[in-house]
Amino acid sequence: MKIFSVSVVLAPPSAPCTVLSNGQDLSSFSFYQKGSVGEFMNFMSRTVAERTPQGQRQSVQENNYTAHVYNRGGAEQLAAVIVTDHEYPVRPAFSLLTKVLDEFTAKVPQSQFSNPSSISFPDINTYLAKYQDPSQADAIMKVQQELDETKIVLVSGAHNDQFMSNGAD
Known part of the structure; x- marks a missing residue:
């Protein structure tokens, strides 16, 4: 069981999505693969967030990966996405998405959403590490x-x- 990526995405209903914060664990890939795999994870995160209606959760399988997404919507218009292998259980995945969104909205003011490069949310890497073992989380x-x-x-x-x-x- 492995989590490769955790992302918080600005997902307005009629505009392209923007990744606001992202943590990745690409240690299982070779040095030469990491760049393209990281780009794929970001692309997959934006795409599934765009295609998930506000207020919905879903899991999407693509090749060897499963993207679990929770598009919370609401005033913030935020979604969270994790990309895992197929073995990762669904309940801890959605639990992680909810916790990441709660923590992100508590620590990052909505006024910063328009400038993603100014956003600092190191907790996303803590969640990425903690949830690698779903039974512990x-x-x-x-x-x-x-x-x-x-x-x-x-x-x-x-x-x-x-x-x-x-x-x-």
Whole structure:
């Protein structure tokens, strides 16, 4: 499971989208691929944000990637997009999108949206790193993983007890 890109996009309903903030993890690509892959991630983020109606969430698959988008719309006209591999679960993806938009609107004044180069939002890289492991970032998924591990321990313990009692006969 891998997140390659997280973007906050200005997505007005009748105009082209603009990436306001972006974090990328392209460490799994070679030095020579990173530039073109990064450009592709930005293009994909803008395109899916433009094609997602305001107030909607959707996931779009393209080749080896899935773009999860949440176009919040509203007064800010913002959308958030993450580009992941196909294995990344949907619930943590949309949880991340909501958190990024909430944090971005709390820290970046709307007056700066018209000048994207003036926007500083380093938290996007923190979210990118934290959500690489969706079970650490999504509370429900983490609890489910712990329950599954406990169940494995209990089942294997029961089999060992049964084996030991059968072997003693």
